[in-house]
Amino acid sequence: WPPPHRHASAFSFWRSPGILLVALGLLLPMCSEKTCPQLGEPLNGRIVYISYVNEADKFGYQAHYICNEGYYLLGTKNLYCEVTGNNVEWSDSPPQCERILCQPPQQIPNGDFSNSHKDAFEYSEVVTYSCKPSNGPDEYSLVGESRLVCSGRNQWSSNPPECKVVKCQYPVLKNGKVMSGLRKKYYYKSEVTVECLEGFHLEGNKTVVCGVNNNWEPKMPECIK
Template identity: 25%
Template structure:
């Protein structure tokens, strides 16, 4: 063995104590002169000092002993008007550390993996990344964000309305008030706030024209009601009318009020009723179809020997009254003249009848005292003689004062022509009943002769 080797073996620097959070490796496996030791640290630790040391002749390792130091991030930078919260640090598990720009720095460090969240004071918003992580190089990731003053800007115009800034500003917390013009209604919120994210709260409202709804007809009794509207805007009007045969009861016109409602209540249509007509003297009033509503008709009929003065037919009009004037039944002119001499005629007739009865009594008494006939031939002759003297009345022998047969001027179609209103206006006779189609015969004229048992009474 050479001298140099012997001297090297005589020099031994010895083994080093273990290094916390790290390790030391002998590169040539010995601690003799010239041996080299190399240091390294575990994860999340870094070596502070020399990486290698050599055994020297003075039996010492070169340089000083290194150490392993934990890698930690420094206190995060807190921008003006910002707030920083740190989570995941080993010294405050489950807790959040909050720092502001005015807080005193604590000099704390943070382990790798700790999380920093940036946010701004009210009225400001974050510009940049709001999250940062402590990396294994002991630095926070990304760039420190800034806090910028929040300005929501002009909230915009409101058509058919106006927008008022309560504080004449658009920064955070400012309020915008919305209001519509007259006859317009706000659809949406009336107040919006500038939020911390730089936007106005809620959606912008709009102004819609205030109108009245379509006037509906839903009332059960409003059959025949018609409504017409020119506009549904405020100040417009709804005009009501009824179909023919109905009368309007209620408001004919309803205005559209400022609240978007129709003024007053809706009208109704009532069927027009002319009511039952008054009865007439010496006659009858017949209501056709038993109805007095619009369009119905009534007929006037006079008793025999009375003549109608006025219309035969009247109709129910749309004004609720019967058409024309009310007729009357007056005694016929010939009947009126005869009524003055009736007592005298009756007296004369009674006297004639009494005279004839007395005359017949005398004849009868004389015949009873006559000599009886003794043979049958005289009896038969007497019977034939009596038959020849007897008074005989036959309808075929009746004549009027002009010498004409009373049935010579009777037409066959006297009942064939229907009773029309035109003919009835001048008629002096009436129908006997509602169901009887025959009419009473016209009373006899002033020159006609009436006979009773062959004796003329007038």
């Protein structure tokens, strides 16, 4: 077969269903054109047409579907203009571009997220977690990402955070003192800065932070003579 011909409105293959007798007595092939139906551009997407050579070294055309941001493809991504008997047709039905939505993220103990009354969230929509007031002597700390983004079909940008009590011991530095960050209680991400008394030098970091495991991070430094 000669290679297929692409027109502005369709993709074509040539077939030879008959012959034509001419005055010189020669038999010449008589060709008729077969075309794949024109594909309409998908709503909220587009088509990229690609020519290719298959394993049998025959030329063809592929319709590659791409959805706009915020939409996902429902159906077959690539369609091929194929010969079927005496006809040419696309290998599958055209897909559709559907809007990306997320189901509500997970509820967490001792906390809540914004717009928790909604049944679905749109692509790029943000929810913000916060902790509820504690009934005990210590407040809850939000551990993890407070803002989650709907980044794909039922996909959030990260796991939900936790609301729990994170509390570090009062910072004590032998032969040293706390220079900043003094308070009665040290909860998650509380920060203090220390320094050594005169005649001692600091071994370690001068700034430490109350970490998620109720320990100072990095560990408290030492003042060495």
